[in-house]
Amino acid sequence: MxxxxxxxxxxxxxxxxKAEALNTQMCIAVVDSGGNLxxxxxxxxxxVGSIDISHKKAKTALFFGMMTGQIGQLSQPNGPLYGIEHSNDGLITFPGGIPIVDDDGVMSGAVGVSGSTVENDHAVAEAGVRAVGQIELPEHPWRT
Incomplete structure (x- = not known):
């Protein structure tokens, strides 16, 4: 789906x-379940640099079924996913990418946001996802 x-x-x-409420300017990318814009x-x-970052955040969240900030925690030096950002033609592993999951737990895409602090990027992405789905994701073996 x-x-x-x-x-x-x-x-x-x-x-x-949400970005306007935070008084910031953002790039917002939504990808489908195949990672296509x-x-x-x-x-x-x-x-301008946030165009590519927002798209890569969305794809990163989709590819691994978790928020980009979670992947960032796992990809620190000596972490189990260290260096993952170099895969898949480049990933973004800091907050601002969130999978879109429906009420049945099916991931149908992801949103990626870039243009401010990582806290604001995450808040703006979360506002978008909450408009159509949920933030709680199915259990995943890497999730901490």
Missing amino acids: HVTIAQAQKIVEASRA KAFYRMDDAW
């Missing part, structure tokens, strides 16, 4: 509203 365009638009709108929104004055 893939995230629909209607869901992607809800995610973008909720994320944009479904929707993208770049707010006025958002950093």
Whole structure:
């Protein structure tokens, strides 16, 4: 199952509203369950570099079925996933990417946000995902 365009638009709108509430400019990327870009929104004055980062955060969250901040914790030196960011044509392992999981626990895509602090990036991504799904993810052996 893939995230629909209607869901992607809800995610973008909720994320944009949260970014405005935080008084920041963001790039917001939504990918489907295959990692393909479904929707993208770049707010006025958002950093150009955040275009690629937001898309990679979304793909990273999707590829591993967990929030990018969780992957970042596991990829620290001496961690079980150290160096993972060099795989898959480059991953982003700091907060701002969250899988989209429906009420049945099916992952249909992911959202990635970039343009501010990692705390703001995560909050904006979370607002988007909450507009269509849930944050709690199915059990995963790497999840701590």
